[in-house]
Amino acid sequence: MKWLINLWRTLNRPARYLTLGTISISAFIMGVVFWGGFNTALEATNTEQFCISCHTMKDTPYKELQETVHWSNRSGVRATCPDCHVPHNWTQKMGVKVAAAKDIYGEIFGVIDTPEKYEKKRLEMASRVWKQFDKTNSQTCKNCHDYKSMNWDKMSPLAVKQMKQAAEKDQSCIDCHKGIAHHLPDMGTSRAPELIAQVGHGVSPVDGQEYYSALTKELFEGPTGDKDAGLLNIATEVKVLETQGDRVKISIEGWRKRIGAGRVIYKDFGVNILTAQLTKEAAKHEGTIRVFEDKQDPMTGLTWQRVEVDIWTNKNYLLQNPDMLWSYAKDTYNTACSVCHTQPAPAHFDANTWPGMFQGMLAFVNMDQDTTALVQKYLQEHSSTFDKSGHH
Template identity: 70%
Template sequence: MKWFITLWRTLNKPAKNLTLGAISLSAFLMGIIFWGGFNTALEATNTEAFCISCHSMESKPYQELQSTVHWSNHSGVRATCPDCHVPHNWSRKIGRKIEASHDMWGWLLQTVNTEEKFEAKRLEMASREWKRFDRDNSLACKNCHNYDSMKWDEMSKLAQKQMKRAAELDQSCIDCHKGIAHKLPDMGTSRAPELIAQVGSGESSLTVGESYFSALTKPLFFNEKTDVEAGTLNIATKVKVLEVKGQRAKVGIDGWRKKIGAGRVIYFDFGMNILSAQLSKDAALEPGVMEVFEEQQDPLTGLTWQRVEAQIWVDGDYLVKDLQPLWDYARDTYSSSCSVCHTQPDEAHFDANTWPGMFQGMIAFVNMDQDTQALVQKYLQEHSSTFATSAH
């Protein structure tokens, strides 16, 4: 403490023998030394050797990278950790370094120091990086890959079709190329990893008699053992757990069906084309699967509808207790994705049966996976003028 006080007094004491020029020159030289030292330290932390000095990074992501085309290819060009994960732009680089303090905190607390911990966090970490790539429009990728330099004739017809459309939109590479450098997280049947990172993989245990909502589009089964699918449970559909055996649950799906053919499709409510589940023909005709309670005729179409409950089996994962996080994700996605070209209509601008046609007309201009499409469409239908108190 005495040393610090002495230093402080010395620094605050007016110079007696130094000229203004000497002070300026000294300050200039000290600035160069400081700036050089700062950049040297910055670049020292911006190398692959520094990145993999952490065991959890060397043992998992680095090993995965070595099995990909970014590690070894016919051109001999290798992408290192900072090439992809540290922006080249100086201001963004500094921002990324500040963000990296989160990684240092994780290293200190040994958040991913075992394979089990790493796999448990893989989806969360991957989603964070995908979001960053999307925010920067995959600039890290485009520092090496350029749409204008691509040889379209050497691509397959399918690749040409996809890449030319991406080039026209200057699309973010990460939209289609997740998993190109590292192993994809275990997302079950999901193609909506950010959604699952937000709402989770479902309840740890299911309670008989309680109601849940499907966080993904999920296959249905005839019983608790078979792998033969009996249909599809749509995302954000309410189910009631009737029985639990092992990893599967027998659920009741309430809704309405049109009295046409086998009546395989279950809708959310009478006269509304909001999908809840689609059973196979065999499942719809299987005794004990579908129970009919009442019939009504739709005055608009003349079709007869039946109120039904399907009792069928589904895997117990990705069933969540709270529907609101699904709606929050759908609302944010609709707001951000559908405002690229124009101001999107309010949810209550159309009724439940009009929204599917309108939404499908928009979907060609944005990039959404199938689960997200289905969720956003259902969100719009269930928040449409049909249900809104202040509708158009």
């Protein structure tokens, strides 16, 4: 302990030969050297080479990245690990670095050192990353992707509709784009519509069979070409009539109001449950819509027509039954809409009342467009209009 005491006395002894200026300059130089060394070491950990130096990272997430557009694309611009996972803001960057210590611990002690262990932890790790993206409003994404710089003319009509709505409220990218760079974890009943849609991604539709749309899908006038014919709403029942290449010709049964072009198709008479919205051109195209009967709604005085629509869409994302969609919608409604109050049961309101009630809740929750449409449709289709068990 004697040498330690002597060192302390030396450090506390006033300088006999150094001036205040010399001390100040020396301290400044030492500070610059320290800060430079610190930042050099910090930046060394912000490289792809450092990230994949752990075999777990190299063998799993790095390989998954190489399968995506962030790795190889027509512009030749590649996103590396730190581009997405390390914020530019210094405070946020340090927060991420501190949190990363848990990953280092996991690597050293073999928490995720096998594919089986990694998959078991994938949801936990992904959720932590998604939470970080939510905190920063996906700022690392927006370092490259700017809403104001997007060329709407080069997007599909469906993408334009969704992206413009996102741009209006500067929505976090991760709300809709989970799984954009790495495989999605098994999320159980917390699956989002795009995850459920993957179940139907590999389904080969059979002519004459009935299916349900797992996502909001684009409609086309024919088996080829990009001419927009409208949108098919999520969880809509369709019948496959014909398959050509990547598209199927489907039949949609429903009702429309006999006003204007009559291009909006609803699930049932007098019930405002959307199933499809056609363009004016598609609605007027001969052979697209067949009318079977007219019926007047005593509540509104409007005349409705029972119709059948024959139209084309992409053959992917069709499910054989809607059970997974309704399960996800029910869980989302019960959790997201119970934060502020006890939510009413679906059968508490009729199908035409629910849209207004549900839209009033959206200011207090965070849902992507397909989830919003799906939950509203779930409430409508399980409302008192169809569930005669009474109010709950």
